[in-house]
Amino acid sequence: MKTYKISIWLLVSLIAFMLAMPASSGAKVYKLGLSLAITGPTSDAGNPYAKGVEDYFRYVNDMKLLGNDTIDCTIRDDKYETAITKRNFEEYLDMGIVFYLNYSTGSTLGLKRDFEEVKMPVIPASFHAGNLEDSNYIFLPIASYSAQAIGLAEYVVKNHKGKTPKVALFVHPSAFGRGPVEDVQKAVAAGLGMEIVEVVEHGKDLDNTAMLQRLKSKDVQYVISQTVQSPVAVMLKDASRLGLVAKTFGEKGKITFMGCHYTGGNDLVALAGDAAENYYWTTSYIITSEPGVGTDAQLALAKRYGRDDKFANSHNYANGVMVAQVAAEAIKRAKTRGKEITKEVLYEELLAMNGMNAFYPVTTVGPVTFSKDDHQGVDTLQLYAVENGQFKSVGMPFIPEYTGKIK
Amino acid sequence: MSYFFQLVVSGIVVGSIYALSALGFVLIYKSSRVLNLAHGQIIATGAFISYGLTVWANVPIYISFLLSMIITFFLAMSVEKIFLRRLIGEPIISVIMVTIGLMSIIDGLIYLTPFGSENFSFPPFLPQQPITYAGVSISYTQLMGVIITFVLIGVFSWFFKKSTVGISMRAVSDDQLASMSIGVSVPRVFGLAWATAGLSAAAAGSVIGNITGLNFDTLHAFGIIVFPVVILGGLDSLLGAVVAGIIMGLIQQFASGYLDGNWGLYGTAQVLPYILLLVLLLLKPHGLFGTHEIERV
Known part of the structure; x- marks a missing residue:
């Protein structure tokens, strides 16, 4: 009876070990975190944004854009409440994230000191220029609200x-x-x-x-x-x-x-x-009523992961895809340089994203450029106007x- | 002069919709002395049912409005039966706490649907051109809101004054024990109060949804926005809700039209109703038309 019990334990341990092992030896998993309003105020923007982030990281993993390495981005709802965002962020830190995606203006301003303290590169969905004041680690994806x-x-x-x-x-x-x-x-x-x-x-x-x-x-x-x-x-x-x-x-x-x-x-x-x-x-985003390479890719991505037309055509879906693109690109570049992926390395990669190294995500009307003095990604804007029920x-x-x- | 009259018309429109939204509060309080803090969620539910029937089930919009009122009538009645009936005789604060819980439950359920985080819009069904007379305009949607409010207020006033059930509800509100002793079914009265509140909430939701579009955050906020109206009107007075609603609507429009942006004043349209509420409550603690109870000890 004792031998039987030991055999069962060994079998269970073996299965657990196999499940815990990466698909291929040497493959790494990079942990990222996103906290945003999937419910509550502004969730009409937060929901498609979350889907954009989720879909693009799935795409990166499915298409093996990082080789055998994968991105594991945990997405949690914060109901637009800074206290919940803070709790989510602290839990993400415990999970060992190397990059953080935030959402609201209030929580970005509220957690600014935390980001500085832990030296975590952060891209929020808020384009508030004030996010960048007295901050080294926050990067706006596109032109600020002020711009x-x-x-x-x-x-x-x-x-x-x-x-x-x-x-x-x-x-x-x-x-x-x-x-x-x-x-x-x-x-x-x-x-x-x-x-x-x-x-x-x-x-x-x-x-x-x-x-x-x-x-x-x-x-x-x-x-x-x-x-x-x-x-x-x-x-x-x-x-x-x-x-x-x-x-x-x-x-x-x-x-x-x-x-x-x-x-x-x-x-x-x-x-x-x-x-x-x-x-x-x-x-700064290209929108689907003005079709092009970027919008085709956006619609294909949404279709691939079964999103309905409303999500697929949302500029906030494009918004989520784009920040995920920037994070994935930073990881990819660091990997190409043979560096170990850490928050410090990704921070340096973002700062180097300029000049010949500017990033062209095709979802925006201009390139993403960051440097030590410039934490605003896409500086270019496009003006649109509604004509016959569509933005042109x-x-x-x-x-x-x-x-x-x-x- | 048309500027002034435009503000009057807009104030009456906004005030009527406030009154319509406040009705549910009053109906429940009038019969059970309970403040239903989940009222905003019921308003939103009614609006979403109406939209779902119109757009997804292709029911003609007028019928879907009526159906949403009927469905919300039974939904609210069920809510009362499942969650609140057991609390008859318990302290009022316990019942209010349950309505807070109810608020979270309905929030959670709505977040499971697309309505929780997406914007929707009723298909246009009324003429888009406004009615304009002497430089004063009102849209058909706004006019519909005013008409629905006054029809419902009229129906409920008659119901409470003339019908046996309505009189029973008032009796229960005055004294539950005495009402029971003369054969009034208190549980039935409470169920009916919630049901009629649900009905009026669905009407309010459909009207607000037609004006602002369907956004859960906006719709459920009306449960709180109309709170000053309910308090000012006197909590248990239908007439009070209408008068207070229109007063609030007019104050907001006049403050926005004449005060905001002048003499360095901003945001008075949002603040003035609360200032007025505080002042009036100092003078009339039971609101404009609230029942002034005298307890003999």
């Missing part, structure tokens, strides 16, 4: 006909929304020829009539939004009802509505319907001039 808002403001100044254009900023009541306000004000102080008439922080409004009428009475001709799609959709519907939406850019007596990355995309068109026509939006490119990709002038 986006300034880019839109520059477009207004260049294309406005008549006296100094009057602009209002419509922002989310949070660090995320307020992020670019000061920088736009600095750009105006530095000579950007427009007047900021008001900065409106919205609530969960059912009706923006009073706000729109007020802006109209002050001759505001442009509204630049830094928030999420839902409040912009309500505002556009109200503006449409009041007959205030400009049919052409800068139409006199009307308002031209514009917005940064998280205000636009297919969801805005779905929520606002016809009222979204002629809405101007900027982001307006002009060529551009880099805002005043972001450099206000540094």
Whole structure:
């Protein structure tokens, strides 16, 4: 009986050992972590973002882009709560991650000191320029909210006909929304020829009539939004009802509505319907209504892993794919150099991602360039406008001039 | 002058929708003295059922609105039967704690569906051009919201004043033991209160969903946003909910139209309703139309 028990134990141990062994001897598993809002506020952006990250890492492993080595990225929901993000991050540290992907502005600002302390390279989904202040380890994937808002403001100044254009900023009541306000004000102080008439922080409004009428009475001709799609959709519907939406850019007596990355995309068109026509939006991502190599790859990736059309065409899915691309590329480059993959090595790889070593992910309108002094990945932006229910490119990709002038 | 009247119309529209959203709170409180903190979740559930029936089951939108109200009526009744009936006679705070738990359960269930993290939009079914008169405009969706609110308020007012069941509900609200002693079924009354609250929540959800689009975060927030309306109106008064809702709507629109952006003031539309609430509660602790109970000891 005793021999029988020992045999069973040996068999179980052998199976456990075999299961724990990598598929091929010498193959390594690189642990990464992502904490984001899959449920709760902003989960409409977080959910496709998570799917983008998940799908791209699966693709890297399935296609053996890192040879026999694999990426194991743990993705956890933080419900948009910084306390949960912190807990997730600490658990990821215990798991031995070498790269961390974060999400919200609040948690990125809140955990900035932690990232510094443990010297962890981090790419958040928040493009808040303030993330980079007093920080060495945070890298923005694309142009900051400030750059986006300034880019839109520059477009207004260049294309406005008549006296100094009057602009209002419509922002989310949070660090995320307020992020670019000061920088736009600095750009105006530095000579950007427009007047900021008001900065409106919205609530969960059912009706923006009073706000729109007020802006109209002050001759505001442009509204630049830094928030999420839902409040912009309500505002556009109200503006449409009041007959205030400009049919052409800068139409006199009307308002031209514009917005940064998280205000636009297919969801805005779905929520606002016809009222979204002629809405101007900027982001660094190439979107699927403007097909190209990058969007083909994005759609193929989504199809490969069984995502529905809504996810496949979401710019936030592209957003998630792109940050995963950057992380995988850093690992790949370090491996090519024969280095052991550690957080320190990946940090150095990100800093070296410039000049001839810039990374071209094809999901964005420009290359990803990082250096010791530049932690903003894609500097280039593309302007889009809604035409017949789809976002279409307006002009060529551009880099805002005043972001450099206000540094 | 049209500026002023536009603000009045918008204030009434917003206020009516607040009142409609607040109805569920009032209906439950009126009969059981319980504050249902999961009310926002029920509003969202009603809106999603309505959307699902319209878009996925191809039910004509007006019928899907009605069906969603009926389905939510029975869902809310079931919730009361499963979770709350056992708490009859227990301290009110225990029941309120259960509604907090209920909030988490419904959140969790909705997060399992696409509604938890995606945006949806009702297909347009009303004329897109607004009704405009003398420079004042109102969209058909907003007008529909106002009409639904006043119809439901009228129906519920009649129900509580004239129908036997409604009078039973008021009796239970006054004194459960005395009501039982004259043959009123307290469990049945509680079930009905939750059911009618569910019905009104579904109506509110469908109206809000048509205005803002369907976003879970936005929809369930209305359970909290209308809280000042409920308190100001007096918790157990239907008329109070309507009057307080319209007062809040008007204050928000006038604050936004005349104060915000002037004299360095911003965000007054969000803050003023709460200031007014505090001031009014100092003067009238039971709200505008709340029952002022006198306990003899």
